[in-house]
Amino acid sequence: MRKVFFALIFVFFMQCSSAKADDLSTYRQECLDFISRPKVEVFGSYGNLRYNYDKDSTYLTQEQEKKIKAYSSEDAQIELKVLGLTKMQDTVDFKAEFTQLALNKGYVCLYPESIQVSIDYYLPTIYIASELEKGTCLYDVTLRHERTHAQIYIEALDYFLPRLKKYADALFDNIGVKVITKGESVDNAMADLSKSYHDAVQKRIDAWYKAVEKEQLKMDTIDQYKLESRICQEIEAAENAEEF
DSSP: OHHHHHHHHHHHHHHHHHHHHHHHHHHHHHHHHHSOOOEEEEEEEEOOOEEEOOOOHHHHHHHHHHHHHHHOSSOOOOSSOOOEEEEEEEEEEEEEEEEEEEOGGGOEEEEEEEEEEEEEEEEEEEEEOTTSOTTSHHHHHHHHHHHHHHHHHHHHHHHHHHHHHHHHHHHHHHTOOEEEOTTSOHHHHHHHHHHHHHHHHHHHHHHHHHHHHHHHHTTSOHHHHHHHHHHHHHHHHHHHHHHO
16 A cells, blocks of 8 residues: 555656646747747957067967967977968957746746847967068068968858858757746846857857868968978079079
8 A cells, every 4th residue: 555655646746747847848838929039140350460570480380389289189399480370369249138028827938139249350460480581482472371361261250150140040949948937036047048048159159260270270281381482492493593
């Protein structure tokens, strides 16, 4: 008899838990039927490109090795001196407005009304080694190489922004709204919901940024450096031959 009694309690508990879960699901659906999807806006901007000629190749090589170590599994030790480097500082600004809707029986629905994401490139800078002389072949080749890097950053951002907007739009389907009971803290629940949206967006941006840096490193191989150096050596050799 005791076993039957405990079994009945267990079944009753499971039914109540299921009913509670169903109730929250019902209230979430009630909320979704009443509200509109959040307005999602994604922006990007670029700072004016700057040039720096104050750093020598030792500094640029060290900075390039740091980048390789951060974004590649390859050996960070560079055999040749790095004569040029492009740095692009970026900031991500995430803003979301959340509001609440009172439901039956003291339940409250928290949901986003708007989401804004801004990725801003600031202080984009091309560094040319201080020992390079302007007007030389190696200077011109290095400058052209770094300008290509700068253009890739811009094109990568232009490509990513509409995809980030599509992703942010879809977050409402995945994260949605949050229904809380009367006794729960609205502020804490709102903070948790905001963090869920923010973390999801930041994770996608971090993955994109890492992918861009990996693509940039494909241009900065030892073979590429040797090729650019050899081109200039051949040009200089041809020019010297003409003088004689």
